[in-house]
Amino acid sequence: MITLIRNVDLFAPEPLGRQDILFAGGKVLAIGKQLTIQGEQVDEVDGTGMTLIPGLVDPLAHITGGGGEGGFHTRTPAMEFTEASLYGVTTLVGCLGTDSVSRTLEDLLAKAKGLKNEGLNVYCYTGSYAFPVKTLTGDIERDLLLVEEVIGVGEIAIADHRGSQLSVAELARVAAQCRVGGMLSGKAGIVFVHVGDGKSGLKILHDVAELSDIPLTQFYPTHINRSQKVLDEGIVFAKAGGMIDFTTSTNESCLASGEVPVVDAIRQAIEAGVSPDNISLSSDGNASLPVFNDRGELTSLEVGRVGSLFEALADCLKANMPLGDVLPMFTRNAANKLKLKGKGIIAVNGDADMVLLNSGFEIQSVWSRGLQLVKDGRAVVKGTFER
Numbered sequence: 001m002i003t004l005i006r007n008v009d010l011f012a013p014e015p016l017g018r019q020d021i022l023f024a025g026g027k028v029l030a031i032g033k034q035l036t037i038q039g040e041q042v043d044e045v046d047g048t049g050m051t052l053i054p055g056l057v058d059p060l061a062h063i064t065g066g067g068g069e070g071g072f073h074t075r076t077p078a079m080e081f082t083e084a085s086l087y088g089v090t091t092l093v094g095c096l097g098t099d100s101v102s103r104t105l106e107d108l109l110a111k112a113k114g115l116k117n118e119g120l121n122v123y124c125y126t127g128s129y130a131f132p133v134k135t136l137t138g139d140i141e142r143d144l145l146l147v148e149e150v151i152g153v154g155e156i157a158i159a160d161h162r163g164s165q166l167s168v169a170e171l172a173r174v175a176a177q178c179r180v181g182g183m184l185s186g187k188a189g190i191v192f193v194h195v196g197d198g199k200s201g202l203k204i205l206h207d208v209a210e211l212s213d214i215p216l217t218q219f220y221p222t223h224i225n226r227s228q229k230v231l232d233e234g235i236v237f238a239k240a241g242g243m244i245d246f247t248t249s250t251n252e253s254c255l256a257s258g259e260v261p262v263v264d265a266i267r268q269a270i271e272a273g274v275s276p277d278n279i280s281l282s283s284d285g286n287a288s289l290p291v292f293n294d295r296g297e298l299t300s301l302e303v304g305r306v307g308s309l310f311e312a313l314a315d316c317l318k319a320n321m322p323l324g325d326v327l328p329m330f331t332r333n334a335a336n337k338l339k340l341k342g343k344g345i346i347a348v349n350g351d352a353d354m355v356l357l358n359s360g361f362e363i364q365s366v367w368s369r370g371l372q373l374v375k376d377g378r379a380v381v382k383g384t385f386e387r
């Protein structure tokens with residue numbers, strides 16, 4: 001199948017104006033004005049008045065579910081295929097969290113492969129919150145070299161009572177193994193770091209960079225908007241060259257307890273002088289979101305959503321941020337950091353992962369590796385057991 005989208009306002013993610021985009025075999029073949037093609041069956045899409053953006057890249061999603069911190073009944077459900085596709089998220093990195101006993105890496109890998117079979121692009125972090133890092137094959141380097149989907153370690157927890165309270169030397173060792181595994185496998189070998197609201201903040205990352213030969217850029221910390229304190233520390237980390245990640249899944253309880261809304265977090269970081277290239281966003285989809293009452297007692301649990309990534313992008317536009325300025329934070333930045341080749345961009349020879357939006361910024365069509373997942377706002381591909 002050859003598809004030609006005509007006369008669309010292209011953000012690749014940088015704004016390229018009105019263009020035609022030709023794609024087939026999962027790849028973008030040509031971008032230009034008034035492209036012509038002869039002798040083939042071509043599916044033409046009129047993009048007049050519409051906007052085309054790369055499929056969103058989500059560097060942290062609990063695709064097999066997470067939570068469980070209030071007992072077995074609080075384990076959250078796994079992500080369904082359309083929970084990503086209907087929101088324009090075509091690339092995800094799956095991970096484990098607090099629970100690496102009833103949740104396993106084998107199950108995570110199987111889910112990633114399943115979602116890939118169904119049409120998404122899915123990678124995994126090996127490990128979980130815990131140290132020593134649990135792996136699939138015995139150690140971090142072997143996982144990176146031998147398991148296609150594994151691109152790093154994560155989300156290892158720092159500054160959190162649920163983490164393993166690991167030392168500087170221990171984290172340096174994890175990062176070193178991840179770095180060497182990344183070099184040997186041609187992958188990013190990134191240590192994706194869950195930052196809790198504990199008192200030590202990001203200090204251990206700076207300590208590793210100072211006391212060992214591991215650079216700060218080996219780490220990719222997330223939940224940087226969880227409080228003003230963590231955001232302030234994240235700004236320092238990013239200005240030192242690191243990449244910081246904000247979480248888009250939220251609820252009123254999180255915001256009431258001091259979480260910085262994504263739009264404010266981006267604004268503050270940019271105003272403080274952080275390069276826009278050093279900011280990304282992730283959904284933390286299918287993590288549990290606790291709801292507390294006035295007395296601070298847990299009253300119920302909600303579930304994070306991968307779709308919150310697209311909603312956060314829409315919030316940025318509502319706050320008058322130019323699409324060309326914020327879109328890289330939802331697409332190219334994470335893909336670059338994680339060395340996901342051909343992802344988060346629309347470019348010749350890149351993957352045909354694209355989202356077509358109407359003038360009201362509503363999703364009309366989604367393609368992943370050239371396969372159309374959404375048409376006229378409706379899922380045309382669903383997960384195997386979705387109805």
Ligand code: ZN
Nearest residue numbers: 155194195223
């Ligand atoms: Zn986390």
